Amino acid sequence: MALNRLAIQHFRNLSNVAIDLQPGVNGFFGINGSGKTSVLEAVHMLGTGRSFRGRHTGALVQHEQQGLLVFGVAGASPGVRLGVEKQIAGDSRIRINGAPAASSSQLAACLPLQLFNSDTFAILNGGPAERRKQLDWVVFHVEHSYGQRWAEYQGTIKQRNALLRRGKINGPELDAWDTQVAQLGETLDQMRRQVFTRLETRFRARLAELADPLFGQTSVGYRRGWRKELSLAEALIASRDGDLQQGVSRVGPHRADLRFEVLGELAERVLSRGQQKMITCAFRVAMADLVAESGRKPLFLIDDLPAELDPGNQSVLARWASESAEQVLVTGIEKTVVGAPWRELGGQWGDIRMFHVEHGGIAPTE
Numbered sequence: 001m002a003l004n005r006l007a008i009q010h011f012r013n014l015s016n017v018a019i020d021l022q023p024g025v026n027g028f029f030g031i032n033g034s035g036k037t038s039v040l041e042a043v044h045m046l047g048t049g050r051s052f053r054g055r056h057t058g059a060l061v062q063h064e065q066q067g068l069l070v071f072g073v074a075g076a077s078p079g080v081r082l083g084v085e086k087q088i089a090g091d092s093r094i095r096i097n098g099a100p101a102a103s104s105s106q107l108a109a110c111l112p113l114q115l116f117n118s119d120t121f122a123i124l125n126g127g128p129a130e131r132r133k134q135l136d137w138v139v140f141h142v143e144h145s146y147g148q149r150w151a152e153y154q155g156t157i158k159q160r161n162a163l164l165r166r167g168k169i170n171g172p173e174l175d176a177w178d179t180q181v182a183q184l185g186e187t188l189d190q191m192r193r194q195v196f197t198r199l200e201t202r203f204r205a206r207l208a209e210l211a212d213p214l215f216g217q218t219s220v221g222y223r224r225g226w227r228k229e230l231s232l233a234e235a236l237i238a239s240r241d242g243d244l245q246q247g248v249s250r251v252g253p254h255r256a257d258l259r260f261e262v263l264g265e266l267a268e269r270v271l272s273r274g275q276q277k278m279i280t281c282a283f284r285v286a287m288a289d290l291v292a293e294s295g296r297k298p299l300f301l302i303d304d305l306p307a308e309l310d311p312g313n314q315s316v317l318a319r320w321a322s323e324s325a326e327q328v329l330v331t332g333i334e335k336t337v338v339g340a341p342w343r344e345l346g347g348q349w350g351d352i353r354m355f356h357v358e359h360g361g362i363a364p365t366e
């Protein structure tokens with residue numbers, strides 16, 4: 001779904017801006033510190049309810065202001081009106097078509113987003129939580145009951161952890177929570193596994209488009225969060241003693257991970273940083289491919305592409321975005337450099353709407 005209108009108030013150095021975006025590519029250029037990343041950050045907030053640069057609202061609200069507001073209209077006319085308001089004092093409101101929304105997952109369902117920045121390019125080296133989040137983004141968009149099931153599972157794990165911390169290791173109470181954790185956990189794993197199989201196929205197809213033969217030797221595996229030979233119920237019993245010592249449940253889908261390998265070695269140990277970034281791009285684009293098949297092409301937010309990829313790889317990502325995304329918001333310092341990989345594509349994707357970002361103001365340019 002494309003974002004047609006974007007209005008931002010008191011978000012970092014963006015005081016009060018309102019712009020019309022086009023489907024296809026929207027480029028934002030300006031010097032360091034002008035506010036380019038803040039534009040992407042505000043759109044990210046509109047699609048997820050949070051920033052990608054930390055959770056502290058006080059850092060996002062413009063100095064000397066009390067709250068921020070991001071508003072957008074997504075999709076074909078009349079479109080869906082999305083609004084996020086956050087106050088430093090702690091109040092936070094999400095509105096969809098003027099009505100209060102219960103959770104940020106409702107925003108995510110309206111505006112699927114994929115972010116490409118220096119942090120997301122580091123997915124191979126980071127902890128499992130970030131990789132799990134990627135898989136869950138796809139499952140959430142493909143399996144509609146997943147969000148609800150995941151919330152229920154998190155609730156039961158929280159209860160189990162509370163019992164463990166109180167030392168209730170063998171009581172019937174723990175048995176009851178284990179039964180629930182096992183049932184919900186097996187369901188989540190099944191959903192993830194089905195989606196992962198489809199995702200892996202698309203990932204391999206994207207890798208096959210890259211010239212470097214090493215990418216043909218790259219694979220991704222899904223680790224479900226407990227030992228292969230055990231059911232989750234058995235794994236929960238087997239891990240009780242250790243769980244009790246640590247006061248936390250150590251097995252289950254909340255411990256799942258993805259493992260990227262090249263020729264049987266962890267990819268991060270074999271590949272250069274640039275190669276790792278292209279693996280990340282291929283994976284994220286494969287994620288978008290799968291979500292697009294379920295009817296909603298995502299919006300890509302791409303921060304400072306020239307700083308991350310060489311010109312050849314920038315062209316690859318631009319082409320992939322033109323196939324998998326509904327819309328792209330891309331930033332960079334130089335106007336001509338921001339536009340270069342997209343202009344090569346010609347057609348609708350080569351016709352970029354450019355915005356100059358300067359001291360927190362945004363002006364459309366030719």
Ligand SMILES: Nc1ncnc2c1ncn2[C@@H]1O[C@H](COP(=O)(O)OP(=O)(O)OP(=O)(O)O)[C@@H](O)[C@H]1O
Nearest residue numbers: 012013032033034035036037038059060061062063
């Ligand atoms: N809460 C805030 N209130 C006002 N200004 C802020 C706030 N937080 C950050 N800033 C300023 O907002 C500006 C925008 O930062 P942003 O990261 O968006 O810039 P950028 O154009 O992406 O820069 P770069 O090219 O260096 O990455 C910076 O000058 C920063 O110091």
